[in-house]
Amino acid sequence: MIQEYENILRSIISNVLGTNDDTVFKISSERIEKWKEKREEEKKKFDGILTEARIIFYSDFYDLGNIISKNWGSFKSIFNDKKRFDVLFSEMETFRNTISHGRQLLPYQEQIVKGIIGDLKTKLVTYHNRNMGADDYFIKILKVSDSLGSIWDNTMLPIGLFTKKTLRVGDSIEILIEAYDPKGREITYRVRWGNIDQKGLINNFTIVINKSMIGKTSNLRIEVSTKETDYENSDTTYLRYIVLP
Template identity: 35%
Template sequence: MDISDSLKYAENSLRDLLNFILSKQFGADWFYSCGVSDKRIEQWEERKNIDEKKFGYSDPRIIYYADFYDLKTILKKCWDKGFSDVFGKWKEIEVLLNILEELRNPDAHRRDLLPYQKHLAIGISGKIRAEITEYFSNMETGESYYPRIESVQDSLGNTWAIGERNPHDTSCILRPGDQIQFNVAGTDPKGDSLEYTVLPNALPYEFEWKNNGNFDLTIQNKHVGKKLWVAIAIKSPRDFHATSVVGLGKVDDVVKFGFEVLPPR
């Protein structure tokens, strides 16, 4: 994973954590109670509307249109709402976030990151993501051994983040020949490299394991049906895994996206 991906995944993991915890505290409109100004929220909504006009869709999670310093502000102001259970001490995560904020935009300093700064960025990003993953693992299973999928996004504008309902029925209608791109982020509390795959539930099963979470899926005639479930899975290189998926065998985590596929025109 390169520096930009590492920083992006850490930042998005924070966004998903904020959305998950605060929506439970304050409901779907939690951002009006999180300590940021109405002006900042208006700016997020403007960015969301720009995406809608430009691409025809936007991320339903408005926190994805917030700046990095907004995330720090929310975390600090809502620290007692459950975030200490994730990170422990505020002072520690504050220092780490300040370092990431300094490192995430080297262009502002007209220079590339030095080698030690690159390692620092990857290390801090990995620590934050691992702590968030461990929090969700402990909440659900009492374990922190298995890797977890953090987020999935497809090119149709559908998104899923850790803690949300799974399987995820997208309500999208496709036809043979359509192409979908998937971007998958996962993390392993043990720090091992992960393998990723995407598998539509149609015989014969066709899939490949990759060392990154970027996939292209072309819809075929065999996918036609009222509901095509696409399994997005990850696994570690270790001998033992958390679950099994038909067609894939042993994996550590899986998220399913559902689509309706109509016959060819």
Template identity: 25%
Template sequence: MAETPGGTDSPGDLINRFEGVLRELIRAVLGQDWHEGAGIDLEKLREKQEYERGRRRGVVISEDLLAFTEHLQLAKIIDKHWVRFAKILGDKKRWTVYSDRISAIRNAPMHGRQLLYFEQQLLAGMTGEIGNIVAQYRSSQGPDAAWYPVIESVTDSFGNDVTKDRRPPTRLSVGDTVRFTCVGRDPQDRALTWTLELKRKANRKVDEAIGSQVELTWVVDNQDVSERTEANITMTSGGNFHRNGFYDSTMFIAYAVSPPTGLS
């Protein structure tokens, strides 16, 4: 079977990643004032947020309105503040071509239509290039980022953002399955190894995967019962040197795990 351009990522995955990279860049450059001067209708974003909250019961919905923006809105923000983005994204004409191309390509997979092979190649290439540009920008903000990878995001299957929600309201039960979607980027383009360990009386390794975007799975067991069970996710590059000696970055999230019914 032929491999999809961009590895195993679907066109929808690539579009989501492209938009995620733009949101990350906008946050880094504009901070909390990202919506000012760009004519973004915050009330519509709040309506979208509430719609998601009602439709996706049992899932933690982001409180960050930027998370509910789409490509046209993200492009509008960048265009309105181009002076601040020019040194990062470079040539304005090239950015405009990329942005317009993404807008045209985006409609097909988002409405269930299949992209042609050359369109998939274009999408994968543009997503990778913009992602690398943003990674290089972050590298310029701190000397260590030029050598070591960074965790871009870790989200659990309930929608909790591990980078923000270190103690989410989600209570687990024995037998539950928790999946963590992990995204990282390495300025040296090395393989990234992700490890999921549970911290209780002794560390217990439960899953491992390799890639820039992976999924780690934890099936909650009796030995995980506690009012504070930490799921620790560690990322390590394939290089000889690491930011923290033996690994590059780590994040944790602590859950309360209830005992099985009828047991104490």
């Protein structure tokens, strides 16, 4: 749960300040270099495949508090009360240290963590709603990545990505989908490929390649949707592969 809190903060920082390596976070260049080293280690660990390129996602927990504090003018409209943010961040840091030392949180502490995370999610949704137009009442696929290192995100063409990756019948591939619903509704994820049709509330899938997928341009369809709405709320994109017998 603490990791979820950290990643929501990283998403907020990305939305407000940016995601590039040269984004001005107002922290020391030494810290930025540490993040780059961690990213490079991650890349080597997975044989050159990097599923997360955004530099902020290699930051440490305390970096996040420093960034928000030093850029408070940019984050004030999201968190409103700095003293309250500092207190909640400190609370989460204490819980994080408890877990990192091999101790479990007590039930009431787990409830506090859930409450803080829920509050943070609400602030993120409110921020998006305040800064988006009418079209942004609808769900969006933000990013799709596979275990081969292919990445599509919503800055690219909506028709998807021709990965130029070659697969064979019997191979398996993992797909990770990141999506955002501005109203915070529960998201259903779905992948369709050949005669495979999988869906659920979990955003990652493992697909075993079979004969129905063979082709020079074989289309994996990625869909996200929400049920709790009185209007059509879905988004779709594609990853394309070469699939050999």
